[in-house]
Amino acid sequence: xxxxxxxxxxxxxxxxxxxxxxxxxxxxxxxxxxxxxxxxxxxxxxxxxxxxxxxxxxxxxxxxxxxxxxxxxxxxxxxxxxxxxxxxxxxxxxxxxxxxxxxxxxxxxxxxxxxxxxxxxxxxxxxxxxxxxxxxxxxxxxxxxxxxxxxxxxxxxxxxxxxxxxxxxxxxxxxxxxxxxxxxxxxxxxxxxxxxxxxxxxxxxxxxxxxxxxxxxxxxxxxxxxxxxxxxxxxxxxxxxxx
Ligand code: HEC
Ligand code: HEC
Numbered sequence: 001x002x003x004x005x006x007x008x009x010x011x012x013x014x015x016x017x018x019x020x021x022x023x024x025x026x027x028x029x030x031x032x033x034x035x036x037x038x039x040x041x042x043x044x045x046x047x048x049x050x051x052x053x054x055x056x057x058x059x060x061x062x063x064x065x066x067x068x069x070x071x072x073x074x075x076x077x078x079x080x081x082x083x084x085x086x087x088x089x090x091x092x093x094x095x096x097x098x099x100x101x102x103x104x105x106x107x108x109x110x111x112x113x114x115x116x117x118x119x120x121x122x123x124x125x126x127x128x129x130x131x132x133x134x135x136x137x138x139x140x141x142x143x144x145x146x147x148x149x150x151x152x153x154x155x156x157x158x159x160x161x162x163x164x165x166x167x168x169x170x171x172x173x174x175x176x177x178x179x180x181x182x183x184x185x186x187x188x189x190x191x192x193x194x195x196x197x198x199x200x201x202x203x204x205x206x207x208x209x210x211x212x213x214x215x216x217x218x219x220x221x222x223x224x225x226x227x228x229x230x231x232x233x234x235x236x237x238x239x240x241x242x243x
Contacts, residue, residue, distance in 0.1 A: 056132045058102065060143055063136030075128040079137065088147040092200025099146035103189035105138035111216040118213050146185075149196040151241030153234075160238025163231060171226045176235065179219075184242040194239045202236035 070078035079097075083089045087098030097105060111117040112126035126134075151157055165182070167175040176194070180186050184195030194202060208214035209224035224232075 056135050058135045058139035059132075060136065060139040063133075063138070063140030066133055067137050067140055071128075076133070077125055077128075079125070086144045087141045088144075089198070092198030095201045096147045096197055097141045098144040100138075100141055100193050101186055101188040101191075102135070102138040102142040104186070104192045105141055106134045107216070109134040109138070116214075116216040118215075119208075146193070146243070147196050148243050149198065149240040151237050152199065153237045156230075156234035156237055157241075159231070160234035160236070163227075163235040164238055164242070168226070168231070173223060173226045176239075184239055195243045196241075197236075197239060199233070199236040199240040202239055203232050206232040206236065 066076060067079045067083075070076045082094040083097050084094070087096055087100070089096050108117060109126045109129060110131070112119060112122040113129065115123060117123075129137075151160070163173065164176045164184075167173045167178075179191045180194050181191070184193065186193040186195075205214060206220075206224045206227060207229075209217065209220045210227070212221070215221070227235075
């Protein structure tokens with residue numbers, strides 16, 4: 001497809017440049033983090049522990065059963081009805097969950113239950129889940145193949161790419177790639193995969209962070225506050241085709 005080949009061309013052209021600009025970005029990022037403690041911390045500074053002591057051990061098979069069938073006796077709705085077989089949802093109303101980092105997915109379910117991520121549909125779904133259910137489903141989703149997508153809007157690909165890779169210096173917006181990785185695969189455990197996600201969903205999340213509906217990440221709230229609707233849509237569309 002034309003768009004896909006255009007994206008891969010853009011990607012390979014700027015791969016070398018990216019490594020350079022990421023290094024430059026990280027240097028300037030730490031400098032500005034020192035100057036302003038409201039700035040989010042760079043990921044490299046944070047230790048990543050895959051096994052958290054005192055947390056339940058995951059059982060992906062139990063997660064698969066609950067994801068696919070729900071549990072009527074406990075009021076758990078089958079996740080598959082919206083999020084699709086293997087976490088590959090059919091439309092941008094429902095996010096893809098396939099190949100997402102387990103710790104991130106479990107955190108989101110907890111946040112829905114606590115209400116720091118205020119989505120009426122998912123607050124209802126998560127209310128019926130125990131912490132063990134959350135960890136199990138998250139482990140099952142993390143084992144699925146990533147679901148790829150395609151950017152739809154040719155006019156905004158360049159803008160989206162420049163925001164993703166370089167941020168917007170004039171507005172103090174950091175490069176998304178610094179935390180979500182150059183390919184959009186994310187960095188376990190805190191930084192989620194964005195690659196291939198429906199643009200409609202990613203745009204809605206950026207807006208939810210900006211409007212304070214999603215209050216579960218100070219880092220993302222600061223960043224989203226600085227983005228216009230047009231910039232959000234451009235970067236979300238670019239991420240949909242990124243891999
Ligand atoms: C009726 C449809 C529906 C069902 C059923 C459903 N979800 Fe969701 N889910 C949604 C919607 C809509 C969102 C986006 C919420 C938002 O905008 O914050 C979502 C978001 C999520 C997210 C956040 C994804 C991310 O990238 O941050 C997770 C995790 C999730 N759902 C897990 C589940 C699990 C586990 C189940 C089954 C127990 C489930 N969902 C059942 C509709 C549904
Ligand atoms: C300083 C690190 C950092 C940077 C830079 C960053 N993010 Fe994030 N982002 C995060 C974290 C952490 C989360 C997960 C928040 C949570 O736990 O709910 C996140 C979550 C998201 C989500 C929600 C994903 C989902 O599945 O719901 C989107 C969309 C997103 N970021 C887009 C962006 C975009 C676009 C940029 C660049 C303009 C960006 N991020 C830059 C740290 C960062």
